[in-house]
Amino acid sequence: MKKLIWIVLFLAFCFPLQAQLDTVAIETGANARSLPDSFIIIGKPILGSAGMFSSKADGMKTASGEIFSNMELTGACNKFKFGTWVRVTNLKNKKTVLVRINDRTSKKPSAPIIEMSRAAVTVLGYLKTGNANVKLEEISVINLKPEGNSNIELSEKIISKKTIDTSNSTSTYQTKGKPITGIASFYSANLDGTKTATGERYRNKKLTAASNNFKLNTLVLVTNQKNNKSVIVRINDRMHPRMKKKGRVVDLSGSAAQALDMVKDGLVKVKVQEISFLKDGPPDLSETDSLASVIKDTSTSVTIIDSVKTDSVQKKETVIIGLAGSYAANLEGSKTASGEIIRNTKLTAISNRFEINTFIKVTNTRNNKSVIVRIIDRFPVKMKKNKKLLDLSKAASKKLDFTKKTPYKVKIEVLNKQSLN
Numbered sequence: 001m002k003k004l005i006w007i008v009l010f011l012a013f014c015f016p017l018q019a020q021l022d023t024v025a026i027e028t029g030a031n032a033r034s035l036p037d038s039f040i041i042i043g044k045p046i047l048g049s050a051g052m053f054s055s056k057a058d059g060m061k062t063a064s065g066e067i068f069s070n071m072e073l074t075g076a077c078n079k080f081k082f083g084t085w086v087r088v089t090n091l092k093n094k095k096t097v098l099v100r101i102n103d104r105t106s107k108k109p110s111a112p113i114i115e116m117s118r119a120a121v122t123v124l125g126y127l128k129t130g131n132a133n134v135k136l137e138e139i140s141v142i143n144l145k146p147e148g149n150s151n152i153e154l155s156e157k158i159i160s161k162k163t164i165d166t167s168n169s170t171s172t173y174q175t176k177g178k179p180i181t182g183i184a185s186f187y188s189a190n191l192d193g194t195k196t197a198t199g200e201r202y203r204n205k206k207l208t209a210a211s212n213n214f215k216l217n218t219l220v221l222v223t224n225q226k227n228n229k230s231v232i233v234r235i236n237d238r239m240h241p242r243m244k245k246k247g248r249v250v251d252l253s254g255s256a257a258q259a260l261d262m263v264k265d266g267l268v269k270v271k272v273q274e275i276s277f278l279k280d281g282p283p284d285l286s287e288t289d290s291l292a293s294v295i296k297d298t299s300t301s302v303t304i305i306d307s308v309k310t311d312s313v314q315k316k317e318t319v320i321i322g323l324a325g326s327y328a329a330n331l332e333g334s335k336t337a338s339g340e341i342i343r344n345t346k347l348t349a350i351s352n353r354f355e356i357n358t359f360i361k362v363t364n365t366r367n368n369k370s371v372i373v374r375i376i377d378r379f380p381v382k383m384k385k386n387k388k389l390l391d392l393s394k395a396a397s398k399k400l401d402f403t404k405k406t407p408y409k410v411k412i413e414v415l416n417k418q419s420l421n
Helices: 002-021 118-124 254-259 311-316 394-399
Strands: 035-041 046-052 074-077 085-090 096-103 114-116 132-145 173-186 208-210 219-224 230-237 248-252 268-277 319-326 348-350 359-364 370-377 388-392 408-414
Touching (some): 035 085, 046 118, 074 085, 085 114, 096 114, 096 118, 114 118, 173 219, 173 254, 219 248, 230 248, 248 254, 248 268, 370 388, 388 394, 388 408
Parallel strands (some): 046 114, 074 096, 173 248, 208 230, 348 370
Antiparallel strands (some): 035 132, 046 132, 074 114, 085 132, 208 248, 219 230, 319 408, 348 388, 359 370, 359 408
16 A cells, blocks of 8 residues: 555656646647647657548538537547547657547558648648658646747747728728629648749748739728628739639638638638738738738729739840740639730730730741730649740630641740830
């Protein structure tokens, strides 16, 4: 009996020491549950391979009944009960992360021992490879803490000033035009760092969005019609044309999605309204966005700028040889990066090589037939590996005798105002 008492006293003394050693402070997004602030490790460690969830898994139901989000620190594993917190260590770089088990992995022998959200994988540093050898340790939580210092770039703290109270009559902006209603989605976490239609890099922590309904660099107010939460974002990218058939009107950054409290839902119905700021100017979003480089005069609406640099293309290169194709049939009637509607009867073109509204002369090198077109749109981000320099409208393609669907070799000459007159 005395031995048992001494064992209990010893463990009671050791547990607080272990808790102090293993104290962590990790922050996730605004929708995440409270995270362990201090804990003790229990049970034996388990070694195995780790995988990660697909970016398309957002919004799907897990085995525990929750809605999965790649921006939360969760994992799928068959070794622990639902709700169990596990410390995962990447054996290669010794980085660790705490994840909560809310799903199950496949029972196939080749399946990884654990699959984790992309937020967790980013912390462990194997987002590019997609797999790693890890050590799993079950933990017993002593304290929970909702927020703390974070080393997770994908899950930034949402500051209240980023959201807009639409009921406030003293707002420094006014709406313009008719509001658009439809479905909103948000970017996959693995797109962080990819180029947008404006030429800048997409960042999950910035308040930006992709839309085919507004000009690039337009500021819009997006309101979640489920909870009436709103956020102001800047349009800096385009969605694929097929999204129109799905009812999508805007694709938001991770931070914007968190501000609207829509991460768990995945898709929500929203109202999108273009805005312009009054004399007080726009709110200070310098911590998360680059509005300062876009807004020149805060007494008027935002100045629309184009992101394609002009130095190498329009000053040094007067003649360019490359491939050109024709507009896809489903582009007729869709909005362009310049805000125009695509009409195949007009002499226009899509290109990422020239500024919007640039006039170019295109010559078919096979028959020397030429046509002058105006650049009105950008290729989607997914076509960044596209070898074509431009796509022409049906009217322009007809003048060059483009009869096949395969790209044609063309000569492109950039025209200035004097040559047009």
